Amino acid sequence: xKRVYIPLFLFLLLILEGVATDFLPSxxxxxxxxxxxxxxxxxxxxxxxxxxxxxxxYSVMYAxxxxxxxxxxxxxxxxxxxxxxxxxxxxxxxLKKLLHVNLFVLLLMGIVGVGMSDLLIYISxxxxxxxxxxxxxxxxxxxxxxxxxxxxxxxxxxxxxxxRLKRWGSETNWK
Amino acid sequence: xxxxRNKKLLIFLIGFIVLVVLIGYSLRDRANVSxxxxxxxxxxxxxxxxxxxxxxxxxxxxxxxxxxxNIYSENEILKEQLAQYKGLIYEVQELKEENNELRNNxxxxxxxxxxxxIQATVISRSPEQWLNEVVIDKGKQDGVNANMVVITxxxxxxxxxxxxxxTSKVQLLTGFDQFNRISATISRQDEQDIFGMIEGYDDExxxxxxxxxxxxxxxxxxxxxxxxxxxxxxxxxxxxxGTVKExxxxxxxxxxxxxxxxxxxxxxxxQVMVLDRSLDVVEESDFIEEEEE
Numbered sequence: 001x002k003r004v005y006i007p008l009f010l011f012l013l014l015i016l017e018g019v020a021t022d023f024l025p026s027x028x029x030x031x032x033x034x035x036x037x038x039x040x041x042x043x044x045x046x047x048x049x050x051x052x053x054x055x056x057x058y059s060v061m062y063a064x065x066x067x068x069x070x071x072x073x074x075x076x077x078x079x080x081x082x083x084x085x086x087x088x089x090x091x092x093x094x095l096k097k098l099l100h101v102n103l104f105v106l107l108l109m110g111i112v113g114v115g116m117s118d119l120l121i122y123i124s125x126x127x128x129x130x131x132x133x134x135x136x137x138x139x140x141x142x143x144x145x146x147x148x149x150x151x152x153x154x155x156x157x158x159x160x161x162x163x164r165l166k167r168w169g170s171e172t173n174w175k
Numbered sequence: 176x177x178x179x180r181n182k183k184l185l186i187f188l189i190g191f192i193v194l195v196v197l198i199g200y201s202l203r204d205r206a207n208v209s210x211x212x213x214x215x216x217x218x219x220x221x222x223x224x225x226x227x228x229x230x231x232x233x234x235x236x237x238x239x240x241x242x243x244x245n246i247y248s249e250n251e252i253l254k255e256q257l258a259q260y261k262g263l264i265y266e267v268q269e270l271k272e273e274n275n276e277l278r279n280n281x282x283x284x285x286x287x288x289x290x291x292x293i294q295a296t297v298i299s300r301s302p303e304q305w306l307n308e309v310v311i312d313k314g315k316q317d318g319v320n321a322n323m324v325v326i327t328x329x330x331x332x333x334x335x336x337x338x339x340x341x342t343s344k345v346q347l348l349t350g351f352d353q354f355n356r357i358s359a360t361i362s363r364q365d366e367q368d369i370f371g372m373i374e375g376y377d378d379e380x381x382x383x384x385x386x387x388x389x390x391x392x393x394x395x396x397x398x399x400x401x402x403x404x405x406x407x408x409x410x411x412x413x414x415x416x417g418t419v420k421e422x423x424x425x426x427x428x429x430x431x432x433x434x435x436x437x438x439x440x441x442x443x444x445x446q447v448m449v450l451d452r453s454l455d456v457v458e459e460s461d462f463i464e465e466e467e468e
Contacts, residue, residue, distance in 0.1 A: 015219065015226050018299025018310070021442075022234045034304040071201075072212050073219045074301040074308070076337070076344065079197030083190060121303075128198060131305050 002168045006047060006058075010066050013039045018074065034142040035149050038114050040066055041085055042153050043161075045113050048092050049101050050165035063089040077130065084120035088113045103158065110154045114147050213339040217314070220342035223298045224312055231445070287405035287412040289453035293317055295325075297444050298342070307350030309333075311447060314341040322409045324450050330415035330438035331357075331403065332447060343449075348383060348416075349376050349441050358407035359385060359416055361399050369395065370404060373416065373435070382420055382434035395422050401435050411452045 020037035044066070048059040067082035075081065092109050099105045122138055125131045133142075208216075295311040313319050315338050323335045325345050333347040334355065346355065357373040371387040385401055399419045405412025417435040425432050 011222075015222050015299075017302040018223055019227060019230045020302055021300050021304075022230055036304055037302045069215065069219070070302075071197075072215045073310075074299075075303050075306055076201060076208070076308075077198060078201040079194040082197075083194040086190065124194075124198070125305065128202060 002171060005168065006051065007062065010040060010043050010047075010062060013043045014066060014069055014073070017070075032141050033145045036118065036142070036146045037153070038117065038146065038150050039153055040070060041088065041113060041117055042110065042150055042157060044085065044089050045092060045106070045109055045154075046157060046161050046165060048089055049096060049106060049109065050162060051169040052093065053169070054097060057090075057093065059089050059093060060086055077125075077128070080121055080124045084117040084124070087120065088117040091116070106158065107151060107154060110151055111147055114150045115143060118143055118146055208337050208339070216310075216339045216344075217341045220298060220310060220312065220339070223310065224296075227296075227298045287452075290411040290450040291318075291453060293319060293449040293451060295319075295447050295449055297345075297447060305350075307333075307347040307441075308336065309345050309347065309444060310342055311345055311449070312342060313449060314339045314343050316340055318451055319343050319449050320451075323452075324403070324410040324414065325447050326414055326450060327439045327444060327447050329440065330417065332437075332439045332441060332444060334410075335449065345447070347441050348437050348439075351376050351383070356407070357410060357416065358404045359401050360404040361395065361401055361419075370406075371433075373401075374432075377434070380420075380434055382436050383417060385419075385433040385435045386425065387431055387433065395419055395431075395433055397421070401433075405452075409452065411450055414450075 017037050017039050020039065024035065044059055044063050047062065052059045063085040064082055067085035068078065070081040070085075071078045092113055095109065095112075122131075122133075122142075126133070293313055295313040295317075297309045298312050299310045301308040301310075311319075311325075319335060319338045321335050321338050324331060325333045325335060331348065333345045333350075336344045336346040338344075351357075351373070352375045355375070359371055359373050361369040361371075363369065369387055371385050374384050374386050376383055387395070397419055401416045401419065403410045403412060403414040403416060415438055417437040419433045420436045421434045423432055423434065424430075
């Protein structure tokens with residue numbers, strides 16, 4: 001039963017992303033800044049760090065499945081989110097072996113993860129020709145505000161998720 | 176052959192190939208998305224409808240509190256305007272009746288202006304802000320089809336990009352590019368209308384670009400109203416798009432482009448109408464037959 005909670009939770013995050021802009025004040029949304037809620041990725045980073053074991057790759061699998069769902073539901077250009085989320089989650093999975101997990105490592109991973117995945121999305125959309133944005137504009141109007149907002153989300157989720165995920169992780173039978 | 180034994184590299188390469196294939200597949204000009212995608216979209220849309228209601232309720236409370244402050248002054252202005260509108264409504268009704276009578280005399284029953292509205296609610300907005308898409312809770316089952324125009328009370332907001340069975344995706348005006356043109360016009364007296372095309376949205380100036388096709392010597396003033404002309408084939412005529420903000424020459428200096436500020440708010444969209452034009456598009460075969468006669 002515990003195994004079902006995680007996909008359900010990720011699905012909830014996927015749906016909340018769609019109403020995320022309602023929560024932000026309209027001055028921010030209407031202004032120059034392009035803030036993207038990568039809440040699903042935030043959830044995936046939590047799962048990688050606190051739930052997944054060293055030799056299991058559930059987080060990468062979820063990243064592929066839910067990344068594809070984001071592509072289908074919100075963008076219509078398949079593969080972009082799937083690839084960038086999966087690559088970033090895999091990278092974090094590797095980095096996890098080198099670092100002792102605590103709040104600061106989590107936030108560091110958050111910055112690296114959100115930044116890298118958004119950069120990958122920017123690169124793929126630029127290659128495909130959907131967007132045409134100078135890299136400096138991208139950096140200041142999109143990348144930095146996006147990392148900032150998602151860090152706030154990391155801090156909000158931390159007390160809710162950390163203990164639960166650890167418990168679920170230790171209770172699960174890893175085959 | 177140590178290259179192929181490196182499993183991780185192989186998986187990465189396969190993943191990359193899958194990425195390219197998927198992007199290539201989704202970038203084709205797809206009027207209809209695959210059944211699997213439609214099912215996912217409808218399922219997610221169904222859950223979103225449930226989630227959207229409480230979220231909307233909470234966010235509305237906050238915006239309502241914000242609005243309380245200037246309700247009094249707004250009310251005064253609105254009362255004044257209402258008095259003016261009463262006369263106007265009467266006049267419009269008279270004109271409509273007269274127009275109908277005249278049309279009946281000419282046996283011109285259908286006009287480019289007629290449409291059937293389909294009421295819809297916005298249930299989510301794409302978190303990817305580059306794409307400017309929202310999802311509404313009406314689909315093919317309710318008569319929504321791709322390329323129909325979507326409006327709010329203030330004016331045009333976009334068009335249907337893909338229609339699923341129970342939900343549909345709307346491409347907002349702010350995401351329009353040169354592939355989504357709208358035939359538009361500035362209405363003038365004595366058949367001096369100015370025709371042109373809305374050719375996409377400019378992110379820097381936050382305006383739509385209205386390129387004037389003909390007679391660019393005519394003066395366009397700031398604040399003039401741009402409406403759809405109905406010549407594009409899908410959109411009905413007479414829908415408000417926006418007001419002229421500035422007129423600039425284009426890059427070759429041959430034509431001029433008016434920068435148009437959309438009159439609808441693209442960020443706080445809740446209730447929309449999808450318009451199904453009553454007059455069918457003239458099929459090419461019909462057109463040839465008529466000419467032969």
